[in-house]
Amino acid sequence: AQSVTQLDSQVPVFEEAPVELRCNYSSSVSVYLFWYVQYPNQGLQLLLKYLSGSTLVKGINGFEAEFNKSQTSFHLRKPSVHISDTAEYFCAVIQEDAGGTSYGKLTFGQGTILTVHP
């Protein structure tokens, strides 16, 4: 079964500093990778996605992520964070089997709480 590991449960950082939230997934024939953000008492908002093509993907709010197949990682980065980036971030994967069938279900990591301090 597919698994996703977010290596840090909490990441504190000062405003305007860079940040990296780490995500590793278990190897599969083919994967589609996503980062979602959840603000307090809200639903999940899609930050960015990797479906195919360039391994560096850019998302909303200045976030980007790099797909590294050899290291089975999909780390999220932002060069300069704002107070408003304080939220919980989830890495998620859709797995495609050897026959090319995607079941569509998202497997989520446990989440990383990013806290930006002034």
Add this chain to the structure above:
Amino acid sequence: DSGVTQTPKHLITATGQRVTLRCSPRSGDLSVYWYQQSLDQGLQFLIQYYNGEERAKGNILERFSAQQFPDLHSELNLSSLELGDSALYFCASSVGHANEQYFGPGTRLTVT
């Protein structure tokens, strides 16, 4: 606003009761997914429907069932509720299978 709507926003009910959660997907999306978010289990996939048919099942209890109607809205039915069923229930929709999913605001279920 993702375009996915869920009702109700909050639900408080007693153990042993039955509730129905409703979801309307984004316009044009054929796939609907249900997820449960709890402190101890995190975000877990429950079930997927595609154009009215069940496509995949996850860790969904037998007391839970779902369906997708011809107008593509979906309902998740939870019966014989237990305290441990208290959680946030999210609906998501997508165009197909290997596409990004857009989440609704969730229904917070509290079982007392």
